[in-house]
């Protein structure tokens with residue numbers, strides 16, 4: 001599709017757009033770069049809100065190595081600006097959407113219903129000369145049509161949180177939770193809180209273990225049913241006490257920490273599952289007793305992001321107001337102030353910082 005053809009679809013799209021390009025640690029500037037053009041099977045989304053996640057924060061602060069120049073932002077919402085010629089989609093120009101999990105539909109992972117493993121999982125990686133990345137800190141983003149999800153009239157900033165919610169929905173689906181079971185979430189940062197929200201969708205009791213009293217209060221607001229201040233009480237003993245000595249059927253570690261891993265394993269019930277939901281740099285140690293796992297039929301698995309069905313579920317929860325993620329939004333910055341937005345986001349104790357596009 002040419003720029004002229006895009007104009008023919010009705011919406012005027014400039015040939016250049018503003019993009020926040022991270023050149024290195026604590027170094028980001030907003031540049032004029034060519035607006036991408038959607039090809040066959042692709043949709044051009046005019047981004048309106050992108051949330052700053054841990055990957056972007058760690059790249060910016062230097063806590064995690066990245067390849068620069070980098071165009072971050074993978075939690076994105078906006079509206080359909082143009083549809084590539086010959087694209088098979090029922091999306092309409094102007095519809096509000098979130099950008100999420102895609103897949104090829106042909107590979108082993110797609111055919112076995114585990115499309116998170118597909119090479120096309122992230123859809124289109126944005127490339128602007130040497131700069132690369134998910135491309136959310138920009139006015140426009142191209143994505144394969146199957147990775148563009150309707151959000152109805154949900155606000156852009158909460159629609160942008162479809163991606164982190166989809167990761168939590170994925171973890172909780174893989175846990176095969178049943179109504180009334182006990183789930184522990186360790187760590188009540190944004191990703192821990194997304195897991196609180198997800199576990200509540202399964203009708204579970206959600207016990208949150210956290211050392212920060214303010215975060216515990218936020219956990220209660222987001223639906224946690226039991227709070228453990230891990231700075232004051234032994235969380236393992238307290239979980240046992242809350243569960244008639246059994247321990248919890250599921251424990252989700254939403255912080256990457258050796259102690260969280262140790263505690264998480266120790267508070268599992270028989271047949272319980274422990275989820276490694278967070279990475280940490282440097283990598284924390286993790287030890288477990290194989291015989292004990294064998295005898296008690298416990299298990300461990302990791303989660304990084306959701307299959308398409310999890311993303312779809314997340315957008316439905318947000319679209320129809322079945323969950324309220326608005327308390328997780330701290331502050332908004334315009335794209336032109338992306339540096340200040342990132343400086344704010346890396347401060348401890350912040351929830352989601354939203355970058356708004358002009």
Ligand SMILES: [Zn+2]
Pocket residue numbers: 053054074075163164
């Ligand atoms: Zn994220």
Ligand SMILES: [Zn+2]
Pocket residue numbers: 103104105106107108109110115118119120
């Ligand atoms: Zn595939």
